[in-house]
Amino acid sequence: GDSVTQMEGPVTLSEEAFLTINCTYTATGYPSLFWYVQYPGEGLQLLLKATKADDKGSNKGFEATYRKETTSFHLEKGSVQVSDSAVYFCALSDSGGSNYKLTFGKGTLLTVNP
Amino acid sequence: DAGVIQSPRHEVTEMGQEVTLRCKPISGHNSLFWYRQTMMRGLELLIYFNNNVPIDDSGMPEDRFSAKMPNASFSTLKIQPSEPRDSAVYFCASRPGTGREETQYFGPGTRLLVL
Numbered sequence: 072g073d074s075v076t077q078m079e080g081p082v083t084l085s086e087e088a089f090l091t092i093n094c095t096y097t098a099t100g101y102p103s104l105f106w107y108v109q110y111p112g113e114g115l116q117l118l119l120k121a122t123k124a125d126d127k128g129s130n131k132g133f134e135a136t137y138r139k140e141t142t143s144f145h146l147e148k149g150s151v152q153v154s155d156s157a158v159y160f161c162a163l164s165d166s167g168g169s170n171y172k173l174t175f176g177k178g179t180l181l182t183v184n185p
Numbered sequence: 186d187a188g189v190i191q192s193p194r195h196e197v198t199e200m201g202q203e204v205t206l207r208c209k210p211i212s213g214h215n216s217l218f219w220y221r222q223t224m225m226r227g228l229e230l231l232i233y234f235n236n237n238v239p240i241d242d243s244g245m246p247e248d249r250f251s252a253k254m255p256n257a258s259f260s261t262l263k264i265q266p267s268e269p270r271d272s273a274v275y276f277c278a279s280r281p282g283t284g285r286e287e288t289q290y291f292g293p294g295t296r297l298l299v300l
Contacts, residue, residue, distance in 0.1 A: 103285045105288070107291075113293060113294075114189075114276055114291035114292050115228075115289075115291040117289075120286070160228070164285040164286065164287075165285075171283060171284065171285040172218070173230075173289060175227070178228070
């Protein structure tokens with residue numbers, strides 16, 4: 072079945088550091104790929120997405136490129152801020168017939184210190 | 186748009202009691218999802234509705250759990266009887282349609298504690 076593997080956390084960085092959170096996937100079809108973010112005490116919200124190979128999703132300084140050849144969708148940000156502290160989830164939308172649902176990774180906790 | 190609305194936000198109950206969680210999806214969204222989040226298991230999909238019809242309930246843990254969607258603007262998740270291991274955060278999410286590229290929009294969650 073479809074699956075998502077993302078790097079284990081927690082990740083602790085200093086403000087303005089470079090961030091990479093690795094995500095790889097296994098899928099039988101042609102999934103769409105997503106990064107969701109969960110701030111403390113809140114629900115998940117979409118950070119960015121990519122729907123086909125070589126697409127780059129970007130939002131709030133975060134970027135991720137859909138790499139079909141390496142089945143990866145790594146999240147990057149050039150300079151993190153304290154306000155980026157949250158849990159980040161990589162997800163794919165699988166080809167469940169005509170009704171697609173999300174398969175999530177386990178989440179990576181990011182803490183950014185001032 | 187008010188987003189996905191869940192109630193209650195917090196629930197504390199005793200083992201054996203019935204618990205009902207409520208969700209109002211975003212207007213016009215055709216798909217609705219119930220998830221459970223715990224430290225041990227992460228985020229688990231419990232059930233998925235499309236046009237008010239349950240499509241996939243393979244994630245519902247056992248017969249103590251049931252979910253309904255009587256109309257396009259309301260869904261419930263019921264646990265009867267509740268047990269301490271049901272303690273978790275329960276999220277409802279909705280989506281405009283069924284395409285693979287579409288975004289799910291999550292509610293703020295209900296934090297359930299069963300004593």
